[in-house]
Amino acid sequence: MDRLTSLTVFGKVAELxxxxxxxxxxGMSPAMVTNHVQELEDRLGVxxxxxxxxxxxxxxxxxxxxxxxxRILVAIEEADHSAAALQQTPTGRLRFNCPHTLAxxxxxxxxxxxxxxxxxxxxxxxxxxxxxxxxxGFDLAINMTPAPESQFIVRRxxxxxxxxxASPAYLDERGTPRHPSELVGHNCFRHIxxxxxxxxxxxxxxxxxxxxxxxxxxxxxxxxxRSAVTHGQGIxxxxxxVAAEDIAAGLAVTLLDEYIPRRMRFEVVYPNRHRxxxxxxxxxxxxxxxxxxTLPVERAA
Numbered sequence: 001m002d003r004l005t006s007l008t009v010f011g012k013v014a015e016l017x018x019x020x021x022x023x024x025x026x027g028m029s030p031a032m033v034t035n036h037v038q039e040l041e042d043r044l045g046v047x048x049x050x051x052x053x054x055x056x057x058x059x060x061x062x063x064x065x066x067x068x069x070x071r072i073l074v075a076i077e078e079a080d081h082s083a084a085a086l087q088q089t090p091t092g093r094l095r096f097n098c099p100h101t102l103a104x105x106x107x108x109x110x111x112x113x114x115x116x117x118x119x120x121x122x123x124x125x126x127x128x129x130x131x132x133x134x135x136x137g138f139d140l141a142i143n144m145t146p147a148p149e150s151q152f153i154v155r156r157x158x159x160x161x162x163x164x165x166a167s168p169a170y171l172d173e174r175g176t177p178r179h180p181s182e183l184v185g186h187n188c189f190r191h192i193x194x195x196x197x198x199x200x201x202x203x204x205x206x207x208x209x210x211x212x213x214x215x216x217x218x219x220x221x222x223x224x225x226r227s228a229v230t231h232g233q234g235i236x237x238x239x240x241x242v243a244a245e246d247i248a249a250g251l252a253v254t255l256l257d258e259y260i261p262r263r264m265r266f267e268v269v270y271p272n273r274h275r276x277x278x279x280x281x282x283x284x285x286x287x288x289x290x291x292x293x294t295l296p297v298e299r300a301a
Contacts, residue, residue, distance in 0.1 A: 004076070007069050009036040010048065014066045018056050090279035095123040097131045097141040099193065101222050101242060102266075106142065109290045113283060120279055128193050128220045133271055139280050140270040142287070144239070145195040155268045155284065158291035162194075162237050162261040165252040169232035177235075180209045180259055187234035188213035192220045196262070200237055204259035237261060266291060 012022040013033065023030045041048050048062035058066055090113075098106050103126055110122055125131075131141055133152060144160075164183075177183055180202050190198070190213075202209045215235075217228055222242055229236045230251040236243070246252040268284050270276070 006036040006040050007073060009033055010040055011066060011069055011073055013037060013049065013056060014058055014062065090117040090120040090277075090282055092279065093121045093123060094279045094283060095125070095138050096283075097125045097127055097136075097138050099128050099142070099144050100126045100220065101128075101144060101191065101193075101239065102142060105241065105291065106287070109283070109286045113286060117279075117282075133269065139277075140268055140284070143267045143269060144264065145193060152269045152271055155270075157266040157268060157288055159263050159265045160239055160241065161263045163240050163243050163247075164235060164237055164255040164261070165229065165243050165247060166235040166255060167230050167232045167252050168250075170229075170234065171253070173232070177255060180204070180211045180256060183211050183213050183235065186213070186215075187217075188215040189217040189219075189225055189228060189234045189236040190215070191222070191225060191238065192218050194237065195264075201262045202256070202259040203262075204256075209259065239264075 009022065009026060009028070012026055013019055016022050016025060019033050019037075020030050022028075023033045026033065037049060044061075044065070046061045047059050048065055050057045050059055050062075094113075106124070110124055113120065114122060125138075131138055133139075133141060174186060177186060180200065183200065188198075188200075198212050198214065200211055200213055202211075217225070217234065219225060222238075225236055225238065226242070226246055228234060230246055235255065243252060243254075247254060266287075268287065270280060270284075
């Protein structure tokens with residue numbers, strides 16, 4: 001029999017002073033209650049209860065055992081309450097990995113989360129590499145490209161798209177491409193994490209177009225890419241939310257607007273657990289809210 005159940009049954013018999021009363025309270029048959037107590041006594045090799053036709057009382061050994069069992073059962077109940085509370089209110093530490101590129105989008109989520117849940121601490125690691133969630137102790141990772149197949153849970157978030165852009169000065173000097181095939185003659189920059197490398201894929205009026213480009217800058221640093229483009233050095237394929245500020249300021253303009261680069265989606269990866277803790281569940285919900293409100297055009301991607 002389950003030992004914890006036997007302890008609970010014994011405690012209820014001792015508390016109520018009878019097998020039948022304890023059986024009714026526990027929703028068991030009197031025979032099952034008797035079996036649980038007998039199992040404990042057989043295991044311990046001592047009599048815990050004095051039984052008469054009208055009353056049940058604790059032996060000396062039973063009294064000592066009851067006092068100690070009561071403390072154990074109370075501790076278990078408190079542990080259950082604490083664990084349940086963790087499913088409702090974020091506490092402890094949330095550790096996640098995120099690409100540098102996403103820092104501006106994720107930062108408001110982190111700040112708001114800390115303000116709403118002061119008992120929670122966050123360790124946000126910005127890295128473009130694929131991390132080992134278990135070995136490195138991460139609760140989750142946010143990706144901009146599809147995660148390798150694994151035993152982890154993958155939740156797809158908002159979609160986003162890339163745009164081609166260059167500075168007006170570059171286009172004045174080198175000319176404006178009118179078709180993706182013309183990119184071969186231009187200096188094309190990219191972020192190192194772009195999943196298709198130098199093969200840039202588009203959907204346009206003439207169907208899918210793929211072109212292999214070349215350039216003298218590949219980096220994982222977004223500020224460097226932006227600086228090289230705004231200083232007239234080349235064309236970049238960048239996420240729309242990265243290029244938006246420079247485009248709005250007139251430092252860069254979009255190219256080939258009728259040709260749409262392959263759309264992507266953010267993903268959250270987390271270990272396969274039966275019940276998500278509140279901190280992970282609510283943080284993912286907050287990410288979804290933030291990305292959907294920040295990238296309204298990309299939601300249908």
